Amino acid sequence: xxPLASLAVxxxxxxxFKLVVKMAQLAKEAxxxxxxxxxxxxxxxxxxxxxxxxxNQDAIIVANEKDLARARQDKVSDVLLKRLRxxxxxxxxxxxxxxxxxxxxxxxxxxxxxxxxxxxxxxYKVSCPIGVLGIVFESRPDALVQISTLALKSGNAVxxxxxxxAANTNKILAEIIAGASARAGLPDGWxxxxxxxxxxxxxxxxxxxxxxxxxxxxxAFVKYIMDNTSIPVLGHADGICHVYVDAGADVDMALKxxxxxxxxxxxxxxxxxxxxxxxxxxxxxxxxxxxLYDKAGVQIRGDQRCREIIDCVAASEQDWCTEYNELIISIxxxxxxxxxxxxxNRFGSHHTDAIVTEDERAAKRFMNLVDSANVFWNCSTRFAxxxxxxxxxxxxxxxxxIHARGPVGLEGLVIYKWKLLGSGQVVAxxxxxxxxxxxxxxxxxxxxxS
Amino acid sequence: xxPLASLAVxxxxxxxFKLVVKMAQLAKEAxxxxxxxxxxxxxxxxxxxxxxxxxNQDAIIVANEKDLARARQDKVSDVLLKRLRxxxxxxxxxxxxxxxxxxxxxxxxxxxxxxxxxxxxxxYKVSCPIGVLGIVFESRPDALVQISTLALKSGNAVxxxxxxxAANTNKILAEIIAGASARAGLPDGWxxxxxxxxxxxxxxxxxxxxxxxxxxxxxAFVKYIMDNTSIPVLGHADGICHVYVDAGADVDMALKxxxxxxxxxxxxxxxxxxxxxxxxxxxxxxxxxxxLYDKAGVQIRGDQRCREIIDCVAASEQDWCTEYNELIISIxxxxxxxxxxxxxNRFGSHHTDAIVTEDERAAKRFMNLVDSANVFWNCSTRFAxxxxxxxxxxxxxxxxxIHARGPVGLEGLVIYKWKLLGSGQVVAxxxxxxxxxxxxxxxxxxxxxS
Numbered sequence: 001x002x003p004l005a006s007l008a009v010x011x012x013x014x015x016x017f018k019l020v021v022k023m024a025q026l027a028k029e030a031x032x033x034x035x036x037x038x039x040x041x042x043x044x045x046x047x048x049x050x051x052x053x054x055x056n057q058d059a060i061i062v063a064n065e066k067d068l069a070r071a072r073q074d075k076v077s078d079v080l081l082k083r084l085r086x087x088x089x090x091x092x093x094x095x096x097x098x099x100x101x102x103x104x105x106x107x108x109x110x111x112x113x114x115x116x117x118x119x120x121x122x123x124y125k126v127s128c129p130i131g132v133l134g135i136v137f138e139s140r141p142d143a144l145v146q147i148s149t150l151a152l153k154s155g156n157a158v159x160x161x162x163x164x165x166a167a168n169t170n171k172i173l174a175e176i177i178a179g180a181s182a183r184a185g186l187p188d189g190w191x192x193x194x195x196x197x198x199x200x201x202x203x204x205x206x207x208x209x210x211x212x213x214x215x216x217x218x219x220a221f222v223k224y225i226m227d228n229t230s231i232p233v234l235g236h237a238d239g240i241c242h243v244y245v246d247a248g249a250d251v252d253m254a255l256k257x258x259x260x261x262x263x264x265x266x267x268x269x270x271x272x273x274x275x276x277x278x279x280x281x282x283x284x285x286x287x288x289x290x291x292l293y294d295k296a297g298v299q300i301r302g303d304q305r306c307r308e309i310i311d312c313v314a315a316s317e318q319d320w321c322t323e324y325n326e327l328i329i330s331i332x333x334x335x336x337x338x339x340x341x342x343x344x345n346r347f348g349s350h351h352t353d354a355i356v357t358e359d360e361r362a363a364k365r366f367m368n369l370v371d372s373a374n375v376f377w378n379c380s381t382r383f384a385x386x387x388x389x390x391x392x393x394x395x396x397x398x399x400x401x402i403h404a405r406g407p408v409g410l411e412g413l414v415i416y417k418w419k420l421l422g423s424g425q426v427v428a429x430x431x432x433x434x435x436x437x438x439x440x441x442x443x444x445x446x447x448x449x450s
Numbered sequence: 451x452x453p454l455a456s457l458a459v460x461x462x463x464x465x466x467f468k469l470v471v472k473m474a475q476l477a478k479e480a481x482x483x484x485x486x487x488x489x490x491x492x493x494x495x496x497x498x499x500x501x502x503x504x505x506n507q508d509a510i511i512v513a514n515e516k517d518l519a520r521a522r523q524d525k526v527s528d529v530l531l532k533r534l535r536x537x538x539x540x541x542x543x544x545x546x547x548x549x550x551x552x553x554x555x556x557x558x559x560x561x562x563x564x565x566x567x568x569x570x571x572x573x574y575k576v577s578c579p580i581g582v583l584g585i586v587f588e589s590r591p592d593a594l595v596q597i598s599t600l601a602l603k604s605g606n607a608v609x610x611x612x613x614x615x616a617a618n619t620n621k622i623l624a625e626i627i628a629g630a631s632a633r634a635g636l637p638d639g640w641x642x643x644x645x646x647x648x649x650x651x652x653x654x655x656x657x658x659x660x661x662x663x664x665x666x667x668x669x670a671f672v673k674y675i676m677d678n679t680s681i682p683v684l685g686h687a688d689g690i691c692h693v694y695v696d697a698g699a700d701v702d703m704a705l706k707x708x709x710x711x712x713x714x715x716x717x718x719x720x721x722x723x724x725x726x727x728x729x730x731x732x733x734x735x736x737x738x739x740x741x742l743y744d745k746a747g748v749q750i751r752g753d754q755r756c757r758e759i760i761d762c763v764a765a766s767e768q769d770w771c772t773e774y775n776e777l778i779i780s781i782x783x784x785x786x787x788x789x790x791x792x793x794x795n796r797f798g799s800h801h802t803d804a805i806v807t808e809d810e811r812a813a814k815r816f817m818n819l820v821d822s823a824n825v826f827w828n829c830s831t832r833f834a835x836x837x838x839x840x841x842x843x844x845x846x847x848x849x850x851x852i853h854a855r856g857p858v859g860l861e862g863l864v865i866y867k868w869k870l871l872g873s874g875q876v877v878a879x880x881x882x883x884x885x886x887x888x889x890x891x892x893x894x895x896x897x898x899x900s
Binding site for chain 2: 032211226260369374407421
């Protein structure tokens with residue numbers, strides 16, 4: 001590269017970095033105001049966004065066509081093209097999802113706890129937004145609409161970075177959402193769209209302004225984010241989910257659950273990757289599940305003991321820690337419950353694991369000792385999902401061990417602050433041998449001044 | 451250094467690293483069992499620890515004397531010597547604190563939410579331990595007892611690293627606690643003591659085993675930890691706390707609160723560092739607070755407008771972001787409420803900030819727009835404390851925006867898992883146009899099999 005060109009690139013890097021800092025500062029300022037908006041203002045803004053999306057359908061489709069044309073030029077797969085497409089149907093779905101979001105309870109301003117510390121000294125623990133979210137997501141343009149409206153409902157400001165394939169669609173969607181929400185009274189800069197990978201890298205450094213990073217993408221990508229920022233990350237690792245068919249299982253039920261967990265939709269994180277079978281039941285169960293899997297086109301990779309019962313490919317050690325996301329399954333035959341628990345805790349990704357058994361004590365032991373976000377008894381792993389759980393909206397599925405775990409709804413986007421309402425009290429009065437005592441009486445009511 | 455000696459050092463580094471990995475692996479294994487201990491087993495273990503501390507007083511004091519002798523040799527300050535001392539009185543206090551901890555509710559196994567998804571398909575959100583905690587704390591040996599017993603009560607395994615000054619005391623305390631708890635049935639390796647800084651560095655890399663790091667120490671230290679690990683950190687930054695005396699304040703009350711917030715105990719994070727005063731009231735308030743501060747030996751650093759009213763040192767820009775932790779205060783005179791909010795959000799550390807005013811609307815605006823863990827109206831900042839809040843036990847004070855904020859009690863050491871109890875349900879039955887619908891009915895009860 002010629003020196004001058006290289007210099008130009010460097011200037012551009014610096015310019016972009018400054019731009020991202022500016023966006024983050026604006027978002028931080030906006031976040032303070034976002035946190036005190038009434039539910040009415042937020043819901044009106046959401047309605048305005050839904051209307052603006054519908055009113056600007058044609059322009060959105062034109063922008064999306066550009067992205068699609070480029071993707072076709074780049075010869076991307078049909079699956080990806082389908083995800084990238086944002087047509088009338090998808091725009092209408094996005095608008096409908098916003099209407100549902102409007103109907104949900106406001107997660108902000110809830111009194112989570114109230115204690116009288118003393119007469120006239122009352123403590124309230126009140127939910128509030130986290131502040132500024134940094135969200136990096138994959139190609140589907142629907143994600144931009146979904147994430148920005150979830151942030152709005154929960155009173156957070158947000159910096160967004162979508163997939164480059166959807167750049168034109170994301171740009172117009174962000175403009176429409178920012179415009180409609182500004183007209184509805186939301187503070188300038190509450191949302192902003194990052195454009196490049198370098199922008200994301202810059203954002204990861206801005207721990208003074210960004211309070212939480214939510215990456216949505218591959219495990220490798222989530223791991224990269226975690227390793228490259230001191231900002232808290234709400235991420236999910238692979239979904240290496242298991243079904244364990246216990247010696248005490250109803251075999252018909254086990255067949256149904258093992259089939260659904262693998263085949264109902266194999267490309268998602270809550271699909272099963274490894275099937276564990278108690279040796280006592282393996283002779284009966286394995287040939288019958290093989291028949292079902294064969295019919296569905298599922299490739300089976302079994303351990304030695306599995307292969308003594310059914311004909312299949314040999315599983316390697318690597319198979320126990322692989323998320324296939326397709327019609328492949330690894331099967332292991334085990335002595336019993338405790339071996340299954342050990343296998344899952346060792347090789348699993350702490351996402352979703354199920355036991356099939358009629359033995360309540362076995363189920364209890366499994367659900368207590370398996371260290372996963374979702375532990376199921378006699379049902380499919382595919383139920384691990386915010387909508388199925390009735391959370392109303394899903395931010396994502398977290399394998400974090402703090403803040404939020406499993407399917408995360410709007411409550412994952414809020415935290416709380418402590419409001420102490422006094423009448424002149426000082427700590428000196430409560431100190432020493434003759435100091436006043438605290439009453440620490442739980443109180444009802446919402447006198448939080450919020 | 452001679453090549454051979456240097457090689458020996460390297461071997462030692464590798465040996466220590468392997469040792470820490472081993473400790474972390476053992477702790478992870480133990481954590482699975484810790485999570486399913488009954489409250490009775492945990493409380494019995496706590497009682498055994500309290501008894502063992504009392505029974506081994508003499509040995510503890512001998513070990514502590516060694517640490518004290520070395521500290522005296524190193525000519526450490528009297529304040530530090532006092533913190534380091536672990537005498538009969540402190541041992542008795544530590545044992546008494548454990549007795550109180552036994553009386554607290556078990557934070558594990560609580561049903562936080564219960565929903566019927568369909569007939570015979572019930573979802574329970576149940577609290578559970580986080581897993582393995584890595585805790586790094588300062589010189590006071592009491593911290594080791596407090597932290598390990600809090601971890602035990604909440605069902606977590608824990609790796610601990612105390613101050614080097616207290617090495618002998620920490621070692622014997624850890625041995626006593628590990629011994630007593632093992633005899634009471636706790637799994638081997640549920641707690642372990644790290645010994646060197648290199649051990650801490652090793653621990654920060656072990657994100658497969660450690661679920662949460664809690665650093666207790668200076669802000670610089672907490673920041674170092676955050677910048678050097680991908681493990682979530684529950685930390686607190688400086689305590690740059692403010693009191694804002696509004697134009698609508700009762701001046702007598704404001705004097706009392708401004709005095710207590712600075713002088714009741716200046717060395718702690720919830721003491722005030724900066725006093726903000728509305729210009730309307732400054733002429734009346736400032737000379738009177740100066741008289742009080744002068745008497746208490748508080749050095750005042752004021753901005754220009756403050757110095758036009760009272761005689762004091764000139765404050766520099768640096769003063770607005772300094773945690774003095776001693777009898778120094780910075781004072782700024784402002785036009786009014788919104789300037790105070792802006793100053794606090796810009797220069798504060800989001801810890802604890804108070805407004806003194808008789809104007810409810812001003813108080814409401816202050817508490818909503820100040821982005822701090824604790825926002826107070828008409829009372830001293832010194833109330834921001836787990837015991838004063840009635841939490842029963844305090845893990846620390848967090849300025850995180852996720853998981854736990856402000857004074858953190860036992861509930862900050864737990865997360866939750868989702869338990870779904872079915873009777874053979876699969877997702878295919880709920881899919882497509884003729885699929886079953888979810889009922890999503892909130893249910894009472896604790897049928898969590900836990």
